[in-house]
Every structure is written in C-alpha cells, then in structure tokens.
Amino acid sequence: MDMMSAARLHDVASPFVVDRVPVPTPGDDDVLVRVRACALVPNLKNVAYHYPEWFPFLPLPPLPAIYGLDPAGEIVAVGSHVGGLKPGQRVYVNPARSCGACIKCRRGDTVSCSSFTLAGYFGCGPGSKQVFERYPSGGFAEYMIAPASAIVTLPDEVTFEQASRFGYLGTSYAALCHAQAGPQTSVLINGATGTLGVGATLLALAMGVPKILAVARNEALLSELKALDPKRIITYSTKAGPCTDWARENTDGFGPDCVIEALGPDAPPEATMAAIQSVSRGGRIVTVGGMDKELPISPIWLMVNQISYIGSAWFTTAQGQDMAVMAQSGTLDLSRLEQQCFELDQVNHALDAAHHRERGGFINIVVKP
Numbered sequence: 001m002d003m004m005s006a007a008r009l010h011d012v013a014s015p016f017v018v019d020r021v022p023v024p025t026p027g028d029d030d031v032l033v034r035v036r037a038c039a040l041v042p043n044l045k046n047v048a049y050h051y052p053e054w055f056p057f058l059p060l061p062p063l064p065a066i067y068g069l070d071p072a073g074e075i076v077a078v079g080s081h082v083g084g085l086k087p088g089q090r091v092y093v094n095p096a097r098s099c100g101a102c103i104k105c106r107r108g109d110t111v112s113c114s115s116f117t118l119a120g121y122f123g124c125g126p127g128s129k130q131v132f133e134r135y136p137s138g139g140f141a142e143y144m145i146a147p148a149s150a151i152v153t154l155p156d157e158v159t160f161e162q163a164s165r166f167g168y169l170g171t172s173y174a175a176l177c178h179a180q181a182g183p184q185t186s187v188l189i190n191g192a193t194g195t196l197g198v199g200a201t202l203l204a205l206a207m208g209v210p211k212i213l214a215v216a217r218n219e220a221l222l223s224e225l226k227a228l229d230p231k232r233i234i235t236y237s238t239k240a241g242p243c244t245d246w247a248r249e250n251t252d253g254f255g256p257d258c259v260i261e262a263l264g265p266d267a268p269p270e271a272t273m274a275a276i277q278s279v280s281r282g283g284r285i286v287t288v289g290g291m292d293k294e295l296p297i298s299p300i301w302l303m304v305n306q307i308s309y310i311g312s313a314w315f316t317t318a319q320g321q322d323m324a325v326m327a328q329s330g331t332l333d334l335s336r337l338e339q340q341c342f343e344l345d346q347v348n349h350a351l352d353a354a355h356h357r358e359r360g361g362f363i364n365i366v367v368k369p
Contacts, residue, residue, distance in 0.1 A: 183207075
C-alpha cells in the first residue's frame with residue numbers, strides 16, 4: 001500500500017492524468033480512507049479551467065493537484081489521537097477544512113472561518129494556502145487523508161455512490177436550515193431541477209415541508225420532480241413568464257415563507273428577482289447556487305418587510321450526519337438519484353458527462369478510484 005493511482009491536474013485547463021503517487025500518511029488526528037466513490041460536481045471544470053482567471057482571490061490546491069470534492073469509502077487506518085472511529089467503517093468525507101484555531105473555529109462555526117477550504121476544490125481566503133499544505137488532496141485517488149472531525153459514518157442503507165452526492169445535498173440542507181424550513185413553512189426552490197434544486201426538494205420533503213413550490217425552465221424535469229410527491233410539490237416553468245404572481249397565488253396571497261435561490265452563475269438576474277420578490281413578509285431568502293450578477297435589491301424593502309437575505313456556502317459534518325440518519329430512516333429518499341459511474345482513468349469523460357446531463361439534477365456523476 002505504498003503507492004496508489006490518482007487523477008491529477010498538472011496544468012490549468014488541461015486534462016487530468018492518472019499518475020502513481022505515494023499513499024498519504026495520516027497524522028495523529030486524521031484518518032486514512034480508501035475511496036470507493038467520488039462525485040464529480042458540475043462546476044469542477046470551471047474551477048479547474050477558469051477560476052485562476054475569474055476568481056484569482058480564491059486559492060486553489062497546488063499543482064499537480066488531486067481534485068475530487070465528495071469522497072466516500074471505508075476507513076483503513078486512524079491516527080493515534082482518534083477515538084470513536086475504526087478501520088472498516090463506511091464513511092463520507094466532508095471536504096470542509098478550516099484553521100481550527102480562530103475564534104469562529106473555537107466556537108464551532110468552522111464554515112465561517114476566514115481560512116475555510118474545500119479539499120479537492122478551492123479555498124475561500126488567504127489562509128487556505130496553509131490548509132492545502134496539510135490537506136492538499138481530494139477524492140480522485142485510491143486513498144486520501146482527512147481530519148477525524150470531517151467524517152460522516154454511513155448506514156448500510158446508503159451506498160458509496162449515493163453518499164458521494166452528500167456535498168451538494170448538504171449544501172441544500174444547510175440552506176434549508178438557514179431558512180428555518182419545516183412543517184410550518186412553505187418553500188420556493190428557484191432552479192429546482194438542477195443539482196442543488198433536486199437536492200433541496202428531496203430534503204424539504206424529508207424535513208416535513210408541506211408545500212414546495214418548484215420553479216425551473218425544463219417542463220419535463222419539473223414533471224419528474226412533481227412525481228416525487230404530487231400532493232406537496234407544485235411546479236412552474238419560467239417559460240410562462242416570471243413566477244412572482246404564481247407563487248403568491250399558491251400561498252394564499254402571502255408568498256412563500258422562504259426562497260432557496262439555487263440558480264447558477266449563468267442565470268439571468270431577472271429570474272432571481274422574480275423568485276425573491278414573491279417572498280412573504282417576515283420571510284427568508286437563502287442564496288446558495290452561485291448566481292453572480294448584480295441584483296437591484298432595495299434595503300428599505302428588506303427592512304419594512306422584515307425579510308432576511310442570507311448567503312449559505314456549505315454544511316457542517318453534523319449536518320452531514322443528519323442526512324445519513326434521514327436516509328437510514330427512509331425520510332430522505334436517495335433512490336430517486338441515478339448514478340452514472342466512471343473509472344478513475346475515465347475522469348475526463350466524466351467531466352464532459354457532467355455538462356450533458358439530460359436528467360439535470362437527478363443524475364449523479366461518480367468517479368470510482
């Protein structure tokens with residue numbers, strides 16, 4: 001077990017190459033995981049090809065880099081300080097890393113650390129460079145190390161392939177938690193047929209939300225989404241125009257209690273505004289999809305209507321464990337996701353497949369080292 005195969009990016013905007021590299025050695029507080037599945041997220045090509053130009057302030061792992069955001073597998077070794085985890089356990093590895101020492105980390109708010117970093121993806125601040133020095137690699141390799149604090153244990157009811165979707169599912173779950181979604185709330189999901197949107201719909205169902213307003217363009221995918229629970233999900237295609245009035249009409253004129261804004265960077269700002277302008281007085285808007293256009297939001301509109309506008313970037317390991325429990329109990333139905341799997345040496349084909357998903361967010365692109 002001295003050497004392993006890993007798909008590495010040697011140069012920006014170049015194909016991944018499968019190399020033989022040393023198996024990493026876990027530190028005292030780490031675990032070594034044999035990776036069995038790692039989702040290839042739809043935005044990876046943008047990160048690997050364009051982020052150095054688009055977002056030079058977001059640190060990337062040093063080249064040659066092992067990407068791979070959402071690994072799942074089994075523990076094969078634990079560090080000397082690790083308790084509660086043991087070899088053989090099936091796990092998902094939350095890629096969230098932080099400095100562990102700042103005031104926000106010490107009070108448990110690791111996602112707000114100024115050094116917050118997604119292993120196998122990118123960082124969010126200057127301190128990410130130091131984080132990458134300790135945890136440089138993601139899941140496109142046979143083995144990886146991670147801090148024990150990043151480990152979500154998996155029940156038998158969750159396959160490795162399903163667990164590899166936990167990153168995007170967890171992002172949606174954290175957004176719904178910020179929105180205080182539950183049995184007393186109505187939720188509008190904007191961009192409902194994408195990766196984040198489908199996840200938000202599945203999780204809103206699991207959390208007991210009684211009315212889910214699913215908004216997107218693709219009418220066929222909206223029909224598939226509604227079939228998840230026809231009594232609780234109502235759909236609207238933006239091909240018919242802005243969704244604002246429709247959303248209010250379907251919530252007794254008040255508007256939804258919360259809006260999950262899951263549209264991506266290429267979405268027109270008008271589509272975002274149509275959704276958020278439908279929110280009820282006292283409502284909550286959580287943006288999670290990365291739509292990056294300027295929005296004409298009036299601060300006095302937020303103030304007078306007591307509306308909260310919240311950014312949500314990732315999720316905690318505890319929230320990841322919540323999802324594992326929900327899946328085990330059957331409230332979170334992961335069987336609705338279709339797995340499209342590729343071997344490690346097919347990672348470049350998987351990258352292309354992520355941009356040609358006929359079933360949108362219902363497809364999970366998985367690399368299996």
